[in-house]
Amino acid sequence: MPRLPAKSDTERISKSAYRDRADALRVALLEMQVRLRSSSLKAVVLVCGVDGAGKGDVVNVLNHWLDPRWIRSRAFDAPSDEESERPPFWRYWRALPANGQIALFLSAWYSDALRERAAGCEEHWLEPRLERIRRFERMLDADDHCILKFWLHLDKDTQEQRFRAFESDPLQQWRVTESDWVNWARHDRFVEAAEELLEATHTPACPWIVVDSGDARRRDLAVAEALLDAVEGRLIRQAGQSASEPDADRARAAGRASSAKTADAPAVAKLRTLAHQSYQRERDRLQGELNQLHHRARSAGRPLVGVFEGRDAAGKGGAIRRLVPAFDARVLEVVRVGPPSDEELAHHYLWRFWRRLPRAGGVALFDRSWYGRVLVERVEGLIDESAWSRAYQEINDFELQMVEHGTLMLKCWLDVSPEEQARRFGERKRVPYKRWKLTEEDLHNRALWSEYDDAIRDMLERTSTDHAPWVVVPADDKRRARLRVLEAAVQALSDHLDAGSTAEEPLASLPSEAHRNR
Amino acid sequence: MPRLPAKSDTERISKSAYRDRADALRVALLEMQVRLRSSSLKAVVLVCGVDGAGKGDVVNVLNHWLDPRWIRSRAFDAPSDEESERPPFWRYWRALPANGQIALFLSAWYSDALRERAAGCEEHWLEPRLERIRRFERMLDADDHCILKFWLHLDKDTQEQRFRAFESDPLQQWRVTESDWVNWARHDRFVEAAEELLEATHTPACPWIVVDSGDARRRDLAVAEALLDAVEGRLIRQAGQSASEPDADRARAAGRASSAKTADAPAVAKLRTLAHQSYQRERDRLQGELNQLHHRARSAGRPLVGVFEGRDAAGKGGAIRRLVPAFDARVLEVVRVGPPSDEELAHHYLWRFWRRLPRAGGVALFDRSWYGRVLVERVEGLIDESAWSRAYQEINDFELQMVEHGTLMLKCWLDVSPEEQARRFGERKRVPYKRWKLTEEDLHNRALWSEYDDAIRDMLERTSTDHAPWVVVPADDKRRARLRVLEAAVQALSDHLDAGSTAEEPLASLPSEAHRNR
Structure with a gap:
């Protein structure tokens, strides 16, 4: 697996280049989702990484680009009492997606191991936990779950800049807490632990995808493209396996044909003409206002x-x-x-x-x-x-x-x-x-x-x-x-x-x- | 509705008379349950009453006499955090039975109102809560829920005797807590509040059934017979409503025919011959031992x-x-x-x-x-x-x-x-x-x-x-x-x-x- 980059690439992709790629991607993602929904495949997307790399943002973007009606997102904070009265993985089981759905999980079953390892836990404590994770993922993979594991990375300096930028923006300052700074001071130890964990859980069926998060736009494109490729690939493999069924064949052919269209200029152009300057401005303003109220709620x-x-x-x-x-x-x-x-x-x-x-x-x-x-x-x-x-x-x-x-x-x-x-x-x-x-x-x-x-x-x-x-x-x-x-x-x-x-x-x-x- | 009896009838029904009635009842209950399971009816049984009257025992007896595979029992203690983050009735909704099932609920939506009223809450606090309860029950009743509300009653002296008896038995003394005695001292006020609440929620569709619990055997028989009658009656009414459907007719005829058999000597005798002295003794011993371990667990x-x-x-x-x-x-x-x-x-x-x-x-x-x-x-x-x-x-x-x-x-x-x-x-x-x-x-x-x-x-x-x-x-x-x-x-x-x-x-x-x- 790729090592975590020692230096984040913060060069920004231009807004127009971003929009071109994003527009095409969004059409392809929606089409992928239509095919996914009629399959027995389930997608489980883990979004992990260092603080400030934008785990929450990535989940928000995917919710926005995909059809959110077939998505379930979950962060796993402190377990509820109903959760802590069951085995630790109960909370993940209850959140697993049904056929055709996509689950977006933040950190999930890696957070404990990561935290403990960074805090210096022993090998013999860690190893059985990693083995449990490997088995869990292998089991899901074997049963038509397409698992994607993203590691969003930032180097220490870039992380600091990110925090400072949040703190100087009144609309974003709630995002940086004192404990973020404490963790920042321990950045090296955390990255060392992460590299070890990623290495140990980087399996052929469920590999890690490291995403340099120095630039938010490149990060979002990279995640979305990897998701698209992985699910598309899995759908094709699945269709191939049941190729004897004529229905699946037809669905597959239809899927590929319409997917091929995604690069066509007309579809993209269509999306573009829908965008109307004053509408967009007003929409963004209202979304911002609603977001503020949401945080108060x-x-x-x-x-x-x-x-x-x-x-x-x-x-x-x-x-x-x-x-x-x-x-x-x-x-x-x-x-x-x-x-x-x-x-x-x-x-x-x-x-x-x-x-x-x-x-x-x-x-x-x-x-x-x-x-x-x-x-x-x-x-x-x-x-x-x-x-x-x-x-x-x-x-x-x-x-x-x-x-x-x-x-x-x-x-x-x-x-x-x-x-x-x-x-x-x-x-x-x-x-x-x-x-x-x-x-x-x-x-x-x-x-x-x-x-x-x-x-x-x-x-x-x-x-x-x-x-x-x-x-x-x-x-x-x-x-x-x-x-x-x-x-x-x-x-x-x-x-x-x-x-x-x-x-x-x-x-x-x-x-x-x-x-x-x- | 009947007033709560001022004096409990503690005369015990003889063991043999009890067993005759219980044996016949159990066959009839199991047969009723078979018909219930193939219907769209759901039974909701509320077991309320004064402490020591045996609410838990009644639930245990029904679980034992009926086929427990289609029963869900629930006590509603302090809400879990997942429950308290939703409207108060969420916990009852999530426990409602599916078609053909029986739910046995202890106190449930009456416990708050009862406690608060006994503690002297105001009318204007209480009344909207009672109205909510009436509406909730009416709504369930209208949608094929057969609701039975039992009030298990004991007078103050009998309650005291019951507590003393528990305390003198090492296997039962866990059943009496200090707060039971505190409540006992307030028995009169509690009964007054109960009478008021029962009166206010005694509706034609969901009437209260007051069960004198002076004798445990009579209590159990009374509850089981009322449950049998109510569900049987409702199944017949339902079959009558859809009498135009030949299937329902046949099911109903079959149901009644086989129910008529329950009083036959052979079926009851059969149950009796199964009972074998040394088996029973050993079974009771093991169940007692298991019960002790269960409390430790x-x-x-x-x-x-x-x-x-x-x-x-x-x-x-x-x-x-x-x-x-x-x-x-x-x-x-x-x-x-x-x-x-x-x-x-x-x-x-x-x-x-x-x-x-x-x-x-x-x-x-x-x-x-x-x-x-x-x-x-x-x-x-x-x-x-x-x-x-x-x-x-x-x-x-x-x-x-x-x-x-x-x-x-x-x-x-x-x-x-x-x-x-x-x-x-x-x-x-x-x-x-x-x-x-x-x-x-x-x-x-x-x-x-x-x-x-x-x-x-x-x-x-x-x-x-x-x-x-x-x-x-x-x-x-x-x-x-x-x-x-x-x-x-x-x-x-x-x-x-x-x-x-x-x-x-x-x-x-x-x-x-x-x-x-x-």
């Missing part, structure tokens, strides 16, 4: 739950993706609500949402939500009238419990016109990498437009409560819709963070039965 | 994991049921491992077992387990050879991680001969309430007897490790097998509790690769 321990509903092609996914960069990906989960799993089907319909509620300071953005009960389930006649008509109050109660607990709530209805929806469906048919988004179901739902009208009206009337009001966002203009969603998020956080946690005065606001069933 | 915070494997009809379920009475049902889970759910299928095969590992002091008994990987999945060719051959080491690693964490392990292989299996299959065909246990699959597996021979031999050889050895139990004689399993459990606990937690010296015993793959 985190330190106050208040969770954020965002609900995004709208007809097909209303732009829910796009709006969510514009929110993602404002949050620390380590505490963010984007929950894509599709058909329930069989375990979920065997429980009360709200159970699947209760189980996804974020912890203190965490963020969950729901792409579709519990409102499916009074939308699709009502319109399709999956449940009878008594079930969906009592759901309004059940949902209001559910949201009230969150708000009383101190949760910050944001509910956006993205309102698209039938004409614009038709236009977007047409576009999806034409653009190859959007084609997978257009399903039979979308066309079927379109036929039920007026039935949905009733259901939507009832929903907005009966579940727009004081504690969790709906924000209706006109969605025919995508850019304006995205800015409106960002504004609504900023509003929701600033209003309620200033008001203080309602948890101090719990249940006081439980509205009367009569009021809530208006 | 609990206070040491050490989890217990039991694995029960064996061919069809080897008596795994029966052996597990004889272990259940030795454990506190509030920390016990019997995990029946059937086909994986779709969420489980989308993960690594060990993921579904990791997620069921017990917390500190908890007990999980697995009826079938991760060994399915090297048994059914190997024999049926569900996975290729490379997958099952690497599973031996993966399983050894998994178990080692548990043991190093301090988990007490018990692995029993119940060894039944082909002749005895054939006899049991024949019996299942004849006895009506055993018939549901005999499936096509059982007969199919029988045809693969010799393929299983190889798989079983390899499994016992390659996964009998120092840290988690197999106990092979001859199973043709059911009674001897059950005693042997009890002995093995006693042995496993006493050996390792005496040796102290291996967690103090973690990972020291990780055997070399060569040794483990012998």
